[in-house]
Each structure stands twice: as C-alpha cells, then as structure tokens.
Amino acid sequence: MPQPAWTQRRISWMVPDGKRGACRHPGSKSRVKRVTWAFSDADCRRACAQLLLCFAYEYAKLGRFSKCHLQLEPTDSTYPILGHSCFAKTWDGHAAIMAFPPFLSPNPPPRPPSPPPRLPPPPPPPAPPPPPQPQPRPPALVPP
DSSP: OOOOGGGGSOEEEEOTTSSOSEEEOTTOOOOOEEEEESOOHHHHHHHHHHOTTOOEEEEEEETTEEEEEEEOSOOOEEEOOTTEEEEEEEETTEESOSSSOTTTOOOOOOOOOOOOOOOOOOOOOOOOOOOOOOOOOOOOOOOO
16 A cells, blocks of 8 residues: 655654653643553654654653653653653654644645725716706886
C-alpha cells in the first residue's frame, strides 16, 4: 500500500531547549497527549513519527516500567523531571511547532473581492417649478 505523502518527508528529532526533561507547551497548561505504557524509546519514537498530529514524544523509564507520551500539541521547552526525555519532531529541518507541517499547511483563504469603485453622488433633484403667476384681469369695460 502506498505511503501518505507526509511520511516521505525526512523526520528528525531535537530536544526542544537542549535540556533533558518532560515536555512543556507554550503558554498552556493543557497537555493533550496519548499515554502508552511498556513501550521502548524506539517504539515511542516510531509511534510519534507515524502519527501526523504528534509534535513530540516524551519517554520515561520509571523503575521497571516505561511510559510514552505522544504530545498532540506543540512543545517548545522541557521541565526538569528525572528520568524523562522530550524529543520534538522536525520535518525536513522545520520544527513541528504549528498545526500542520509547512508542506501540509492548507492554502490561505482567498482574499475577499475588492469593493466596486465608488460612483460619484447623484446630482441634486431639479428645483421645483415656480408657482403660477396670477393672470392679469382684462380691463373692465366702462360705458362711454
């Protein structure tokens, strides 16, 4: 079966702020993620790579358990928590900090049409005709 076009892009991974720790999200406390237990780090990375809406993954080895968080919102930094690692996805060198990678971004909406040119104002209505003048009366005939 052919692979979707986005999977043909080169995916690489980076530590968001260069420090190990749990993933943090810009200006938000919301943590939209999928949590899976008992994955290896490689399995966690592969799961994020295959999920278009995964921006990063957080892997933690906690004793004999391992935890994989697939981050479904942009990740821009880390929070220092022992045993946790955060890796942000990049596509062809572009960090996954937007809703869609650059090659999948929808086209911007079309610009609204320009308004039609303004027409000059209509001329004022013609002045009403003057009222009729009274007709002069003929002179009265007076007998001679």
